[in-house]
Amino acid sequence: MEFSALFRHEHAALQFSGGKDSLALVYLLRPHWDRLTVYHLDTGDLLPEVKDIVGAVEEMVPDFRRIGTDSLAWTAQHGLPSDLVPTGCTPFGRNLGFGKQAIVDRFFCCFSNIMQPMHNRMVEDGMSLVIRGTKRVDIKKLPAVNGEKGSDYELWLPIQEWSHKQVFAYLREVGAPICRVYENAVNAPECATCPAWWSEGRGAYLKKYHPDLSAIYAEKLAAVAREVAPLWEHLNVEMAGG
DSSP: OOOHHHHTSSOEEEEOOSSHHHHHHHHHTGGGGGGEEEEEEEOSBOOHHHHHHHHHHHHHSSSEEEEEOOHHHHHHHHOEEESSOOGGGSHHHHHTTOOSSOEEEHHHHHIIIIIHHHHHHHHHTTOSEEEOOOOGGGOSSOOOOSOOTTOSSEEEOTTTTOOHHHHHHHHHHTTOOOOGGGGSSOOOOSBTTOSOOGGGOHHHHHHHHOHHHHHHHHHHHHHHHHHHHHHHHHHHHHHTTO
């Protein structure tokens, strides 16, 4: 693997979510830990097994820093994240008396509770190189890399061309802990009870392993469904021609 990006900088930040890809980076860059600060952002809604992985990494690496946000308080104030957002549940719609439950799009919630706070900390700490475990198979369009003009830092994605199988094979090869959540469809480890990202199978996972969290998750989903379902029925009627 080409490490020239790392050696262009005196020190770099490795963003560790607690997921399998960023864990692979921790091990992949082990010979260079002295040049890295590992950052983890805790939204206050981590799965217990993800907390264990985060704790294990914190004990291993020489420089580990936590960034704390409160996604539960944020959603209570701004709205539950969802893959579908009824117009009546937006601030304007609710001001007109339509939706009862405030709902926001999932990217806005992730940006506010994860992406923006992490970015701000990178800038605050003066990091000139940021390393992430983003892979091409996980995202429609890779973020700009290698110091795109206007960026606050250079971005390096060492395993961007890896497959999921390659990541798992590498973790097993180096003897890394395999968190139970990695082997399920749940890909985003930051928020256990997030009622968005419906394709991940979070409901089945929580029901099987975390009944207490499953109840909280189901309550959030029900609140979203109460707002989405009537509009979905109207859409089906319109598609059928009235």
